[in-house]
Amino acid sequence: MAVTVSLVFLFGLVLFFLLRNHSLSFGAAFVAVMFGFFLASTGASEPITNLTTAVVHAIPNP
Numbered sequence: 810m811a812v813t814v815s816l817v818f819l820f821g822l823v824l825f826f827l828l829r830n831h832s833l834s835f836g837a838a839f840v841a842v843m844f845g846f847f848l849a850s851t852g853a854s855e856p857i858t859n860l861t862t863a864v865v866h867a868i869p870n871p
Contacts, residue, residue: 816861 824841827833848854 824833824838828835828838848857
């Protein structure tokens with residue numbers, strides 16, 4: 810759960826800076842958010858979560 814929250818925060822922060830620097834339009838940001846929302850309700854959400862968890866566990870903790 811903590812990994813998911815921190816990834817949401819990280820992606821939200823990146824999206825904020827892209828919008829602030831006009832590198833991404835509001836329409837494209839809306840499409841990206843809606844894609845993520847609908848992707849989370851499909852069968853692809855579990856493999857994506859498993860992959861993300863595996864990558865996080867592969868990073869050594871200091």
